[in-house]
Amino acid sequence: MATMYSLLFGILFTAVCGNLDAIHHIVSPPTSLGQENDAHSMRVRIIEIATAEIGVREATGNNDGERVEVYLAYTGLGKGHAWCAAFVSWCYAQAGFPEPRNAWSPALFPNARTYCRGNACRDSKTSVRIKPADVFGIYGYGAKRINHVGLVQGIEPNYILTVEGNVENRVLAKRRHLSTINAFSNWIE
Template identity: 75%
Template sequence: MATMYPLFLGILFIAVCSHLDAVDRTVNPPASLHQEVVSRLRRSRIIEIAAAEIGVREATGNNDGGRVEAYLAYTGLRKGHAWCAAFVSWCYGRAGFAEPRNPWSPALFPNARTYCRGGACDDLKISAKVKPADIFGIYSHSAKRINHVGLVWRMERNYILTIEGNAENRVLSKRRHLSTVQALSNWITDGNKNH
């Protein structure tokens, strides 16, 4: 019995120390995992807000109507103006973002937020980076600038499914080939670090 007593105390000591070590040790996931989860939740919220607007129409086809005017008002404009960028800004605002908040389409593609321009957007490598709630821009040869924008809903190979305002006088979803996209921007993460 005398030889068992020290053995028992030794095992008990190891068990208690192991338990205390486990209790004191907190498991922290990597910061990048936390950022990724937060990013996905924010993106999902923006898409949820935008998708709920699908079907909103202009009242007379002149950039007007109650809901359209609410999008425009969010960016400081009244009825009668093109509203695709105002719609995107409004969706971000409803999701709790202070920016973007601009009715001018080119303003949604500052260098710090834009991760592809021109032909680079058609590259298969880019398609892997495109995420829901990123903003796409369509170039107009007559305007000589990006003059239509919308939200990426999801990717399907070389196509983006979109949610966009002021397309056919309403909010709708379209399927666009990446070759038609002039620019893509990310307003969710700072400085496109995670893009």
Template identity: 55%
Template sequence: MATMYSLFFGVLFLAVLFLGGIGNSAIEREVAEDQPRSMAMGARPGQADRTENFRENIVNIAVQEIGIGEATGNNDGKRVEEYLAYTGLGKGYAWCAAFVSWCYGQAGLPVPRNAWSPALFPMARRYKKEQVEEDAVRPADLFAIYNHRLRRIDHVGIVRKIERNWILTVEGNVADRVVSKRRAVSAIYAFSNWLD
């Protein structure tokens, strides 16, 4: 029986991860067909600081949500359900990745748009270890927390500010609300960049 559960959840995990990647790829392709890639990723031709404006806007949107909480502690509540709906889910689901996606969407960006936190860290978007050590991580990048029991990323949030070996964050679904936390860079499993 335990083998059947493992097999079922393994197949389910791969399907969700695969379909989540396809969903983001399809959205990215759809946007890219309508405009040059640089515009689809948030930058406009001839405006080098456009990406920085998106970064600032995303962080500001996230900061304005600090304090928003669940209604009953069951992944519910008007605003929480808006975050989930943005990624196609209803109340009752974990919402940290939906919150991040919603913030990017409010800034006018079509991706990421996924409620599955591992899907927000594809290798093509992850910072390499050397880049993290060279302080390449910037505001509005995403950070991941790894759960050893689950053997996967199970929490995501937005980098608000970098302070030497620490980051200041904005993240949803922590103690049933949107919070700002100070986290050691050494405790972060991965960082991803959806803007460059």
């Protein structure tokens, strides 16, 4: 319990003392520990953090740049590595979650956290389970595994709205058809 409070205090201190990100978006700190307890509030907070990063770009198009390297460093890596999973992990950390904390995309879909894979993600029963701040994964046929991840920002019929890193060398928001998604995981509940 003390570790959780230390982590939350550190995040609160960082947010209050350094509440501007690398591209000068204001990132509001959590208002208090008690008000951020429910899952909905945490989901909103993660999406606020992620959307504040929209526009961050790589410096040279080689998985580098000051902000990109901050995401990678959170997962123990330096510049030059793919950073979509590191971005997702970093967003969760800024909201006070110690996990996920991994730069390898498949690691964000352990059985205990994943509620659909493959064609099951296209089922109407699954689409009602998708929530903001869930993690989505896209399967890369060349890699033969999930090789891109991001955060669900919102849901539309047959589509998800996303915030994701390492797409077109930057953080951006996209609209993706459910048929392109291979897995969803829930790291909050």
